[in-house]
Amino acid sequence: MSVKISEEKLFSFYEEMLFYRRFEERVLRAYTQRMFAGFCHVHIGQEAVCVGIQGLLEAHDYVLSGYRSHTQAIAKGLSAASVFGELLGKATGCSKGKGGSMHMFSEEHRFLGGNGIVGAQAPLAVGAAFSLKYKKQKNISVCYLGDAAMNQGAVFEAMNMAAVWCLPVLFVIENNQYGMGTHIKRVTSVDSLAKRALAFDMEHSSVDGMSVVSVYEHCAPIVEKMKKTGAPYLLEVNTYRYKGHSVSDPGLYRSKEELESYQARDPLIQAETILLQSKKFTKNQLEELNQKVKEKVKKAEEEALSAPFPEKEEAFKDVFVS
Amino acid sequence: MALLTMREALGEAMAEEMRRDSSIFLMGEEVAEYDGAYKVSKGLLKEFGSSRVIDSPISEGGFAGLGIGAAMTGLRPIIEMMTWNFGIQAFDQIINNAAKMRYMSGGQFKVPIVFRGPNGAAHMLAAQHSQNVDPLLANIPGLKVVSVSTPYDAKGLLKSSIRDDNPVIFLESEMLYALKGEVPEGEYLIPLGEADKKKEGQDVTLVTWGKITHKALQAADECEKLGISVEVIDLRTLRPLDEEAIFRSVRKTNRCVVVEENWPFASVGTHIADRVQRECFDDLDAPVIRVSQEDVPVPYAENLEEEVLPSVEKIVRAIQTVSYRI
Ligand SMILES: Cc1ncc(C[n+]2csc(CCOP(=O)(O)OP(=O)(O)O)c2C)c(N)n1
Numbered sequence: 001m002s003v004k005i006s007e008e009k010l011f012s013f014y015e016e017m018l019f020y021r022r023f024e025e026r027v028l029r030a031y032t033q034r035m036f037a038g039f040c041h042v043h044i045g046q047e048a049v050c051v052g053i054q055g056l057l058e059a060h061d062y063v064l065s066g067y068r069s070h071t072q073a074i075a076k077g078l079s080a081a082s083v084f085g086e087l088l089g090k091a092t093g094c095s096k097g098k099g100g101s102m103h104m105f106s107e108e109h110r111f112l113g114g115n116g117i118v119g120a121q122a123p124l125a126v127g128a129a130f131s132l133k134y135k136k137q138k139n140i141s142v143c144y145l146g147d148a149a150m151n152q153g154a155v156f157e158a159m160n161m162a163a164v165w166c167l168p169v170l171f172v173i174e175n176n177q178y179g180m181g182t183h184i185k186r187v188t189s190v191d192s193l194a195k196r197a198l199a200f201d202m203e204h205s206s207v208d209g210m211s212v213v214s215v216y217e218h219c220a221p222i223v224e225k226m227k228k229t230g231a232p233y234l235l236e237v238n239t240y241r242y243k244g245h246s247v248s249d250p251g252l253y254r255s256k257e258e259l260e261s262y263q264a265r266d267p268l269i270q271a272e273t274i275l276l277q278s279k280k281f282t283k284n285q286l287e288e289l290n291q292k293v294k295e296k297v298k299k300a301e302e303e304a305l306s307a308p309f310p311e312k313e314e315a316f317k318d319v320f321v322s
Numbered sequence: 323m324a325l326l327t328m329r330e331a332l333g334e335a336m337a338e339e340m341r342r343d344s345s346i347f348l349m350g351e352e353v354a355e356y357d358g359a360y361k362v363s364k365g366l367l368k369e370f371g372s373s374r375v376i377d378s379p380i381s382e383g384g385f386a387g388l389g390i391g392a393a394m395t396g397l398r399p400i401i402e403m404m405t406w407n408f409g410i411q412a413f414d415q416i417i418n419n420a421a422k423m424r425y426m427s428g429g430q431f432k433v434p435i436v437f438r439g440p441n442g443a444a445h446m447l448a449a450q451h452s453q454n455v456d457p458l459l460a461n462i463p464g465l466k467v468v469s470v471s472t473p474y475d476a477k478g479l480l481k482s483s484i485r486d487d488n489p490v491i492f493l494e495s496e497m498l499y500a501l502k503g504e505v506p507e508g509e510y511l512i513p514l515g516e517a518d519k520k521k522e523g524q525d526v527t528l529v530t531w532g533k534i535t536h537k538a539l540q541a542a543d544e545c546e547k548l549g550i551s552v553e554v555i556d557l558r559t560l561r562p563l564d565e566e567a568i569f570r571s572v573r574k575t576n577r578c579v580v581v582e583e584n585w586p587f588a589s590v591g592t593h594i595a596d597r598v599q600r601e602c603f604d605d606l607d608a609p610v611i612r613v614s615q616e617d618v619p620v621p622y623a624e625n626l627e628e629e630v631l632p633s634v635e636k637i638v639r640a641i642q643t644v645s646y647r648i
């Protein structure tokens with residue numbers, strides 16, 4: 001089965017990517033204005049990955065990720081204001097201000113974090129898939145991992161269990177080529193991370209993550225098949241982060257040319273070009289959209305800013321179920 | 323004397339030892355080309371090359387175990403944990419292999435290895451990134467545990483740790499890497515197991531170690547203004563523990579407060595309180611008081627984080643309480 005994306009769908013994906021771009025820019029601005037502190041990892045440059053993949057999910061699918069997950073949380077249905085609120089450490093944040101940038105959670109939206117320990121989400125994702133199979137639900141569990149997370153023992157163990165027990169986990173490697181300042185080639189023996197699946201006899205493939213069209217069209221049949229067979233799948237998405245690892249990283253380990261070669265294939269520009277070529281959308285419309293998106297982001301930030309900080313007693317709640 | 327930052331002092335300790343012993347190598351995430359996530363290993367790759375300063379994959383259990391195997395076969399590894407929160411992944415190797423190898427092989431193998439990195443809460447890093455491992459690892463027979471508060475101590479103790487033929491856990495802090503302090507020009511060593519009196523006092527003994535030592539000293543100064551003279555003992559090494567230094571001071575002041583950044587339950591402080599009440603019972607004028615973190619995971623929001631971590635005010639209050647002057 002092959003899927004072709006419609007222009008209308010691409011337009012809505014474009015809007016979503018634009019929203020994440022502006023959202024993360026605003027987050028960085030808030031950080032540099034010292035509205036919050038700690039670590040802050042953004043997805044600028046990688047927007048097509050979660051938009052293309054999560055555009056295929058249903059409310060009852062699970063999503064798990066690492067510490068770079070603001071946009072994935074929003075894509076799973078969390079309000080942008082509750083994610084921004086969490087960043088600011090507000091009581092209205094999606095984790096009541098107790099989690100912060102690395103720990104977005106929503107049971108309601110089946111977003112199981114936001115994990116700060118590299119690769120630690122992989123066994124949890126397998127557990128969520130185990131639950132689905134146990135309850136005979138035809139949903140899947142999506143597990144985002146960074147390229148560097150592929151060298152964690154827990155990830156190998158998780159993949160083997162998913163394979164041997166045939167559990168519906170879609171392992172998505174967001175391969176942006178770097179784990180902090182280390183290029184993946186310096187710490188990994190395989191030339192393509194998708195090959196790791198061979199060790200588990202797991203279905204796998206790689207896709208261009210700079211194009212939301214590629215991600216979506218490539219993943220549609222994968223997700224559909226997983227919902228039928230319940231078998232796991234390893235997908236490598238080749239992408240690039242434009243910013244440093246976190247706000248404090250100047251990114252001196254890579255060249256300007258390398259960055260620019262990816263920016264030339266920017267997911268937003270690619271989508272824009274297709275939309276304009278289709279003649280269904282005008283430049284004006286896209287500019288209006290940009291304004292609308294900016295307003296939406298601003299509103300989310302304002303809502304978060306005006307929310308209260310948690311009461312001190314909050315520090316002592318939620319250690320146990322009461 | 324030179325004025326060095328903590329990161330420079332630690333870096334110098336490694337460089338000096340690596341110059342004198344070619345069996346020493348440094349391995350960890352970002353230690354080589356990036357000069358260390360916190361720049362502690364700055365310049366080491368340049369001086370010693372990539373066969374001795376090695377960037378690892380994000381495989382803490384793996385490279386901790388690799389280090390132990392190398393130590394069993396004649397090398398002297400320094401394994402950097404980017405932070406000890408991630409070092410938790412290596413606990414199996416550290417506890418099941420490093421700590422027990424000598425014993426369970428009937429004294430055949432030695433494991434001369436240092437596991438070092440920052441420990442404890444920094445600022446707004448939330449529950450998974452704000453943990454102290456001192457009680458967890460000090461509990462294990464077969465491990466030495468060092469926790470430093472000044473550049474001088476850091477350099478002298480890291481050099482001794484590297485020369486030690488046993489596994490040493492070396493605890494640093496992100497918040498102290500930029501701290502400056504006097505460090506002698508020439509070579510010096512500080513033996514493991516010796517506490518240091520960071521401040522002389524008469525009325526109360528304050529026992530502490532690591533980053534929180536600085537808050538303890540601030541609190542001691544506050545108390546001087548209130549007319550309470552506080553002696554501050556920085557343990558520097560938790561295993562072996564310099565019990566005599568604690569007892570000597572308590573026998574003089576007759577009052578003891580233990581300040582630690584650990585959770586209160588079954589911590590290092592509970593052990594010290596037990597030892598003091600047992601050995602100094604007749605000298606004590608008040609029960610030993612402990613200041614620790616609140617018994618909850620560390621929250622993210624700044625106001626909540628402040629609420630659960632030990633503060634100067636909390637320490638002052640404890641000193642007043644133990645002095646019955648509140
Ligand atoms: C177990 C563990 N080790 C080290 C770290 C510190 N750390 C945080 S992110 C990171 C790099 C991860 O890179 P990658 O998996 O490629 O994800 P990306 O940041 O590129 O999205 C490291 C080493 C951690 N959080 N957890």
Ligand SMILES: [Mg+2]
Pocket residue numbers: 146147148174175176177178179180
């Ligand atoms: Mg990466």
